[in-house]
Amino acid sequence: MIVEGAALLLVAAVLVARTLGLTSRLDRLHIRTDAAWAALDAALARRALLARLASPKLQHATEEAEKAPRADREAAENEVSRLLGELDRTTLPAEIATELADAEHRLVLARRVHNDAVRDTLALRRRRPVRWLRLAGRAPLPSYFEIAEPVAPESGEQALVPRASARILLVDDRGRVLLFRGGNPPPNNTEQWWFTPGGGIEKGEALKEAAVRELVEETGIRCEQDDLTGPVWLRRVTFCFDGRWFLGEEWFFLVHTSANAIDTSGFTQLENDTVTGHRWWTTQELAGSDELIYPAQLGPLLDELLATQWDGTVRPVR
Secondary structure: OOOHHHHHHHHHHHHHHHHHHHHHHHHHHHHHHHHHHHHHHHHHHHHHHHHHHHHHHHHOOOOOOOOOOHHHHHHHHHHHHHHHHHOOOHHHHHHHHHHHHHHHHHHHHHHHHHHHHHHHHHHHOHHHHHHHHOOOOOOOOOOOOOOOOOHHHHHHOOOOEEEEEEEEEEEOOOOOEEEEEEOOOOOOOOEEEEOEEEOOOOOOOOOHHHHHHHHHHHHOOOOOHHHOOOEEEEEEEEEEOOOOOEEEEEEEEEEOOOOOOOOOOOOOHHHHHHHEEEEEEEHHHHHHOOOEEEEOHHHHHHHHHHOOOOOOOOEOOO
């Protein structure tokens, strides 16, 4: 009995030590993430100041970005990036041009440091002991900040590639939505996230045509254009995939199905390389998950969409 009691005490001591270690590490990561965001915010403010000095035409865009709430800040700052990309810097005073280039460089570094901190924090918060014991407390989940990196004019590359896509909110008879899991192509596929079926709109293709085509290619489920509701949502996002930056415009359609089996035999080679799984999610599971899920507002907005009749409004989402 004494030996068994001692063993139990030893196990308990180890568990307590591990829990305290996880809590301490998580606290440090939260502090690191907050500090990284403060540095990123300062870098954005410096760029805004220099952008206004470079061109009065940027006054409105930079002020809108500075006033934007956190959820809209990314899109507003990418609009500033777009306008700066159109600026003829050869006409600027040398001092301002140099300072602006330095500010953009420091912004790139600050964004990378911030996103690295977010990645490490999210990775730890997804671990089962952290979730089960609620070690994060009431601390909000940090989020990535994606902003297009400037490209030197002489490189001849395009900083942002416009990409319009049709995406499908495929909902079954139990009110669950289908999501795929995937990431970047190997070997840069350490980060994974969940996303709806759908893909790029081909040249000359209408939105609903693209949605119907993508649905059958990615799930094997066929439907008519009249079966689609929407577009119900529009998500504008700047993202990096396989080393390229895209300016995404995602149009979401709602489709109800009684099918359960998903056929991915229509996947392209890229999709086979990057999609690692799929599953049906309830809105409650979406709300309680620490996984990366896009759109970020999917759970609550889908609940709202399913509870009422669509009023014909295309709602912006993030």
